[in-house]
Every structure is written in structure tokens, then in C-alpha cells.
Amino acid sequence: MTTSAQKVVALTVDGLVKTFDVSAPWLNRVVERKPRQFLQAVNDISFTVPAGGCLSIVGESGCGKSTVARLVTGLYAPTGGEIRFAPGRSGAPLSAQMIFQDPYASLNPRWRVKNIIAEPLRELKLRNTAAEITERVEELLLTVGLSVSDGEKFPHEFSGGQRQRISIARALASEPEFLVCDEPTSALDVSVQAQVLNLMRRLQDELGLTYLFISHDMSVVRHMSDRIAVMYLGRIVEEGDTEELFAHPRHPYTQLLLQTIPSIDAPKRDQELVGGEVPSPLKPPSGCTFHPRCPLATVRCSAEVPEIRRLSNGTRVACHLVTDA
Ligand SMILES: Nc1ncnc2c1ncn2[C@@H]1O[C@H](COP(=O)(O)OP(=O)(O)OP(=O)(O)O)[C@@H](O)[C@H]1O
Ligand code: SF4
Ligand SMILES: [Mg+2]
Secondary structure, eight states: OOOTTOOOEEEEEEEEEEEEEOOOOHHHHHHHTOOOOEEEEEEEEEEEEETTOEEEEEOSTTSSHHHHHHHHTTSSOOSEEEEEEOBOTTSSBOOEEEEOSOHHHHSOTTSOHHHHHHHHHHHTTSOOSHHHHHHHHHHHHHHTTOOGGGGGSOGGGSOHHHHHHHHHHHHHHTOOSEEEEESTTTTSOHHHHHHHHHHHHHHHHHHTOEEEEEOSOHHHHHHHOSEEEEEETTEEEEEEEHHHHHHSOOSHHHHHHHHTOOOSSSOOTTOOOTTOOOOOTTSOOSSSTTGGGOTTOOHHHHHSOOOOEEOTTSOEEOOTTOOOO
């Protein structure tokens, strides 16, 4: 968590754009006279993440959260804009490790857990001798709440929550200072979810980690983050301090999201929002792309894209109707 002493920026994202070419194959286009088609998954977004802090990105399915995660970790090249990491403790620029939603898919099923965790140690030459590698693997297993003997097992012998602990241990093996977590607990039961989230919070404090955290679950995000960025169809529509955003959501979309927070007793994850479905990103609505669902939309909203503006309390909002009052 951030304190006033930790205001060094770890990551600056400036005007980030990612466009995918989703055209039909060439022959189909010629025969069916179809034009090329592009999908703007991330549309000119900017944000910073303070060192030691956690910025969460929330929004409905398809709004571009995972694309941002993949851009930040270098799995995708940006179409436009810049991603800049500040120097880390070693003086070299930080790099981000990613934790995925489905730990099973990201762990080699044929390897023993100790080898999965040792791989980054060997590859990055962080430990030299076999004894040093074994010692570090055991330390990492204990750090994430597993036992030393778990290192001998294979990924299929673990529960979902334990598997996510293994992927956290593997991510920590490369001694990252920055972790990008893409829905790390969405596939887990609620009780296990809380344990893994608490582990991640503890690791953040103990190791001084910086998180870019992605989720569509507002209650998870509230637990984890200092600041929250709300995305809608590839854009950030509101970004601000967690408590402020929950107490005084300014954008009509954030207000709708907060109305549908699942409660602990009824953890309905993919509850549909009031106001209909998300429009296709292939044909985004004109002006403010939220206007077909917005209860407050005016004529101006379908004609003019609202710029994101910073209010005096530090919140940034992209809505024609929001004033700094
Ligand atoms: N590799 C790709 N090629 C083409 N289109 C893509 C690709 N990756 C993502 N998209 C599209 O970009 C948009 C944003 O996708 P993204 O996966 O970033 O959304 P998301 O917010 O992570 O959604 P979810 O909550 O379902 O994980 C979607 O319309 C998606 O179909
Ligand atoms: S700009 Fe208009 S349509 Fe968009 S959120 Fe604000 S009021 Fe609603
Ligand atoms: Mg995603």
C-alpha cells in the first residue's frame, strides 16, 4: 500500500493504443468485397502506478483489461503510445512479471513444482549451484504458504488456490519488483480467493512489490488497490483514489458498476449491468461510447467524445456532465 513517503512512480503509461487487425482472410475479403477490419482494444489511455502501490483496472468483459496487461508485460507491442518503467532497486529499469487467471494453463503439467519454480532461477542465473537453487525453491514454497514436500508434486495434484500459489512463487523467483495480475483469483472459490488475495497483500508489503491488478470484481478491487481505473470500450472513463471512487463515483458508468457489486453472501460474478449489453468494439457508438446505456445522456453525448479531465481532488473523469464541484 502507498504511504505519503512512496510517491515515486514505478510505471508511466502515456497515450497507449492497441489496434488488432481482425479482417477476414484476404481471399474472403476479395470474394465477398469486405473491407479490412480493425478493432481498437485500447484507445489512448494514460495512467501511472506509484512504486509500492496497487492500481487496479476494472470494467466489463472485453473492455481491454487483459490487453493492457499484455502490453505492460511486453507480450504485445503497442500500436501507439508509451510504456515507461522507472529504474528499480538495482538501477536497471523495472520489468513486470505476469500472474494469469488460469494457473493450470500457465504451469507446465509435466514438470515437478520444484522445477517449475527453479526455471527462472536457472534461466536468469539468479542462483548458481544446485544446492542454492534447491534452497531458494524451498524458501519460495514456504513464502507462498506451501510446504517443501509440495515441490516434489505435479501441478494436477493441487487445488486451484494452491496452483495459484505455485504461479505466484514462480513469478517471485525472478525477483520482480512489479507484478501484473490479470484476474488472479477469478477462477477460485470465494473463501480461497480471500486467502490468495491476502497472501498477495502480505507479499506486497514484505517485498515492496508494485501491482497492476486486473479484475471485473469491484469488491476484490476495493480490497487490493490504492487507486482504481475504470475502463469502458478501450478507454479509461474514471480513475481515482479507491476510497474516493467508492464514496463518490463520478462517472455514470462507475455508478452503475458500483450498484452491481456482488455481496459476500451472493457472490454472483457476472451479474448483468442495468442498461443493456456492451456494444461491439468493432462498431463503437459515436461520441461518448457509453451513451446508448447512459441514463444521463444528452444530444452532445452522441456527437462529442468527452476528454478525460482531472478534478481538484485528483480524480480523472471522462464525462461531459461531470463538473469540479
Ligand atoms: N489477440 C487479439 N486479436 C483480436 N482481438 C483481440 C485480441 N485480444 C483481445 N481482442 C479483443 O480486444 C477487446 C479487449 O479484449 P481483452 O481481452 O483485453 O478484454 P478484457 O477486458 O480482458 O475482457 P475479460 O474480462 O473478458 O477478460 C475484445 O473485444 C477482444 O475481443
Ligand atoms: S458523456 Fe454523456 S453519455 Fe457519456 S457518461 Fe457522460 S452523460 Fe453519459
Ligand atoms: Mg481479460
